[in-house]
Amino acid sequence: MAEAEQTKTCPLCAETIKVAAKVCPYCRRPQNRWFFVSENDVLAFLALVMLVVSVVCVIRYFGFSRQYSPARHKLTVLSTQFGVESTLEHTNVVVSGVVTNESEYKWQLMGFEARFLDSGGKTFEVGNGGYAYCVLPSHTEGSFKLTLYSLDKIPPHSGVKATVTSAKEPGLWFNND
Ligand SMILES: [Zn+2]
Known part of the structure; x- marks a missing residue:
């Protein structure tokens, strides 16, 4: 079977579309891999980064920095x-x-x-x-x-x-x- 003929389900509108499609012909949403990262995933990742940065700052400024x-x-x-x-x-x-x-x-x-x-x-x-x-x-x-x-x-x-x-x-x- 040729690649262009293989099908999948659009994760947004659930229509059956070609695997090779870059844009869903039904809902017009892009079909690249970033499409599958939800906003909540991005927010959770940013929150984790901010938490790590905060902890590092607190340690450097209050925890283990040398006392004057x-x-x-x-x-x-x-x-x-x-x-x-x-x-x-x-x-x-x-x-x-x-x-x-x-x-x-x-x-x-x-x-x-x-x-x-x-x-x-x-x-x-x-x-x-x-x-x-x-x-x-x-x-x-x-x-x-x-x-x-x-x-x-x-x-x-x-x-x-x-x-x-x-x-x-x-x-x-x-x-x-
Ligand atoms: Zn779609």
Whole structure:
């Protein structure tokens, strides 16, 4: 029997059609193999993929990632200085410095604390600001820059001391350094 003469049942309309048909002549639905994958199969597959991705994210961020606290003293700010850029509305305080990583691991620096001291040694507050994430490999130095926003005038002859308050093991998607 020639292939063109073999028949099958269309899975959608149940009419008998030729096996070689690419489109059912009755219901006009394509007869390729994807036709047999239902929407529910696709949704179930996507749900499974999302579940796996979620579990991997949770493990990397909360479960087995290295804790920063034991390495706290190994990430040292060597020097810090700041400059002031005043606009009409507010004062931008740009804090920059150098951090050294004396630990055996690569760290992604996540947060800094900058303590400002006036000429009398009293601390004063400067608002929060932005910081660009950076990754510091083992036994290297790197510079950091914080831009803070202050509504108050900075006292003359002020000083600043910065410390790294949080860092984490670089994740899968933050490995570019
Ligand atoms: Zn059909």
